[in-house]
Amino acid sequence: MTGVEFATLPTQLFDSRAAGDGATRWARLADDVVVWAPADHGVSRVTSRGPASLLDSAPALVTQVGAAFQLAHPEVEVLVDHGRYLVVDAAAVPTPTAQDRVCWRVQPLPQDTVIVDRPATDAGARDPGTAHLLAQLSRPSYEGCLGQLTSPRTRHSFSDGFRDAAAAAGAMLTSFGYTVTQVPVRVGAGRSRNVIAARPGAGAGPRGVIVATAHLDSVNHEDGETGPAPGADDNASGAAGVVELGRVLATRAWHHDLRLILFGGEEQGLFGSSGHVAGLTAAQRRRILAVINMDMVARRNTPEPGVLVEGAPVSRTLVDDLVAAASTWTGLTVSTSLSPFASDHVAFIDAGIPAALTIEDNDTANRDVHSARDVVSTLDPALAMEILRMNLAVLAGYLSRRTP
Ligand SMILES: [Zn+2]
Numbered sequence: 001m002t003g004v005e006f007a008t009l010p011t012q013l014f015d016s017r018a019a020g021d022g023a024t025r026w027a028r029l030a031d032d033v034v035v036w037a038p039a040d041h042g043v044s045r046v047t048s049r050g051p052a053s054l055l056d057s058a059p060a061l062v063t064q065v066g067a068a069f070q071l072a073h074p075e076v077e078v079l080v081d082h083g084r085y086l087v088v089d090a091a092a093v094p095t096p097t098a099q100d101r102v103c104w105r106v107q108p109l110p111q112d113t114v115i116v117d118r119p120a121t122d123a124g125a126r127d128p129g130t131a132h133l134l135a136q137l138s139r140p141s142y143e144g145c146l147g148q149l150t151s152p153r154t155r156h157s158f159s160d161g162f163r164d165a166a167a168a169a170g171a172m173l174t175s176f177g178y179t180v181t182q183v184p185v186r187v188g189a190g191r192s193r194n195v196i197a198a199r200p201g202a203g204a205g206p207r208g209v210i211v212a213t214a215h216l217d218s219v220n221h222e223d224g225e226t227g228p229a230p231g232a233d234d235n236a237s238g239a240a241g242v243v244e245l246g247r248v249l250a251t252r253a254w255h256h257d258l259r260l261i262l263f264g265g266e267e268q269g270l271f272g273s274s275g276h277v278a279g280l281t282a283a284q285r286r287r288i289l290a291v292i293n294m295d296m297v298a299r300r301n302t303p304e305p306g307v308l309v310e311g312a313p314v315s316r317t318l319v320d321d322l323v324a325a326a327s328t329w330t331g332l333t334v335s336t337s338l339s340p341f342a343s344d345h346v347a348f349i350d351a352g353i354p355a356a357l358t359i360e361d362n363d364t365a366n367r368d369v370h371s372a373r374d375v376v377s378t379l380d381p382a383l384a385m386e387i388l389r390m391n392l393a394v395l396a397g398y399l400s401r402r403t404p
Contacts, residue, residue, distance in 0.1 A: 005035040007052040007061055008080055011142065016112075018046045022367035025111040027061075029082040030335060032116050033155060034059065034109070048400040053079070057091035060111040063341040066104035066234075066369040082116055083364035084308065085337070102269045105341055111169035113381065117336045119320075124185045124328040133396055134329060134389050135389035136248045139404065142388070143381055145240035146232070146298075150376055154229040155218040155236075158190035162217055163241075166195050169262055172243050175195040176250040178260065185264055187271040192264030197246060201257030201399070210398045211259045211355075212245055212391070213265030213273070214238030215295060221370040228372040232379055235266075238294030239386050246261045249391060256289065263344050266295075267370075277351045290318050290398045291355035293345040297387045299366045300380035306361025306386050307308075312340045315354040318394070322356060325393040330386045358387055362390045378382050 014033040019026045019264050021142075024046055028388075035043045045051050063070050063085055070086070071080065073094065080087035085370075093106045099289040148168050152161025170180045178197035183303040195216065201207045216239045218231020246260045249338050265271030277285070301339050307326065319336050326332045340346050340357065348355035359381060362364075366375045 003039045004036050004055040005041070005052045006034065006055050006079065007047045008034050009033050009047050012257055016127045021045070027111060027373050029080060029085055029087070029116045030113045032080055032082070034080055034087055041188040044340045048234055055091070057089055058094055059087050059090040060106050061109045061115065061339075062086040062088055062093065063105050063339060064104040064364065065342045067237055067364045067367060070364075072100070079127065083338070083362045088403050102267070102342070110339070114156060115337060115339055118402035119323050119334065119336055120303035121324055121327045122263070124324060126328060130329070130393050131394055133248060133252070134392055136251060136291055137244060137385060137388055137392060139385050141247060142240055142244045142384065145243045146376060146379075146381070149216070149236040149239055150230045150232050154220065154227070155216060155231055156229055157187050157217040157268060158225070158291065159349045162192065162264060165216055166262065166264070169239060169243055169295060170195050172198070173246055173260060176247050178246065178250065181392045183276070185262050185275040187265035187268050192272060194264055194276055195262040197260040199258045201256040202253040202259070205257050209257045209259055209287045210289055210395055211261065211291040211295045212242050212395060213261045213263065213291060214242045215261045215264070215272065215344055216262040216269050217264050218374075219267035219370050220372060223372065228292050228395040230375050232264055232374050233296050233299040233366060234374055235295050235367045237296060237379060237384055239297035241294045241297055241391070244388060245392055245395065249395065249399070255401070256399050266344055269367065270344060270347055273347035277347045277353070279291055285353055288348070288353045291345060291348045291353060292356055292391050293343055293355060293357045294387070294391065295343040295357060296363050296366070297370070298381060299363070300383045301360060301361050301362040301365035302333070304333050305331060305386055306335065308335045308337065308361055309356055310337045310340055310343060310345070310359065310364070312338050314348045314349060314352055315356050318354045318356045320361055321394050321397065322390060326390045329393045330390050332386050332390060333361065358391060360387075
């Protein structure tokens with residue numbers, strides 16, 4: 001008997017000791033555990049119930065932007081659907097093209113590990129200083145910026161609309177007191193730009209850098225480069241979030257330096273962030289203590305408002321701090337993953353810099369991304385404000401903390 005036997009079971013019925021027989025592998029995605037083993041070994045001793053299925057090959061993990069993989073390959077049976085993360089039979093997945101690789105990735109299902117977690121934490125004490133800072137976040141101010149950034153017909157990386165949005169965001173950040181530069185970036189054969197706003201810390205001695213980022217560009221995959229691309233959720237929601245965080249953070253002196261970056265060229269394959277990180281010296285990279293990236297933070301896809309915090313082993317502490325802040329300062333349900341993919345946090349993580357993505361929960365349910373339908377009227381700004389509260393609490397903590 002060849003092939004691989006595969007089954008899923010609820011987390012509470014899973015005993016990792018039963019799987020510790022040297023042949024059975026497991027992986028957990030939130031409330032589901034998947035187990036697999038060579039067919040001649042079987043998984044029944046672990047599951048002790050329910051039928052197992054037989055795969056032609058080993059299970060694979062697909063990580064997708066929106067529902068990109070499922071829309072492109074409806075013929076591939078999804079064994080476990082956890083939105084951004086899917087488990088499929090590796091033998092069923094076509095080889096991705098260069099364009100596919102921007103939108104989805106396939107890898108062997110990591111074994112004996114947690115891929116998506118639903119961490120339980122207790123709310124900590126609310127300190128008055130942070131409470132006062134968070135109270136300055138303004139939904140009208142956020143929505144005003146959102147409206148301005150979505151007014152061009154498109155913010156495609158190479159478009160006049162992108163340049164107009166970059167100029168508008170830059171002008172807002174300048175008015176808050178930041179030193180703003182528009183840095184050209186190469187995007188394949190084209191050119192785009194990053195908007196970088198800097199504010200030095202007031203701390204004496206060596207200072208670190210705390211960074212908040214979002215991509216400013218939008219794209220329309222249905223109608224092509226010239227099609228309307230309002231990109232309200234993806235990613236005016238995150239870009240306006242960076243501007244709003246910048247407005248509030250400029251009201252205080254901090255120990256560390258603050259840098260806010262709006263990237264171009266993200267939708268073509270993370271060109272803005274990769275170019276930015278490649279241009280940093282080793283010493284400049286070492287100064288960066290944390291990067292919080294926002295990409296799609298305003299579409300409510302779940303009954304309860306939720307957020308996914310996605311980092312990597314290098315950013316485990318930052319992920320934990322975001323989870324703690326969410327429980328202390330927000331009503332958000334939080335999922336976490338240490339398997340980063342397809343947004344600007346990846347460029348920093350690949351360079352060993354602690355970075356995390358914050359993204360609306362179950363973003364796969366948003367089938368309007370990368371189309372003319374991604375408009376402001378589909379958003380829930382209240383969800384974005386909750387995610388901004390979480391991020392602002394963590395940024396303020398990092399900005400004021402003295403390095404040991
Ligand atoms: Zn995006």
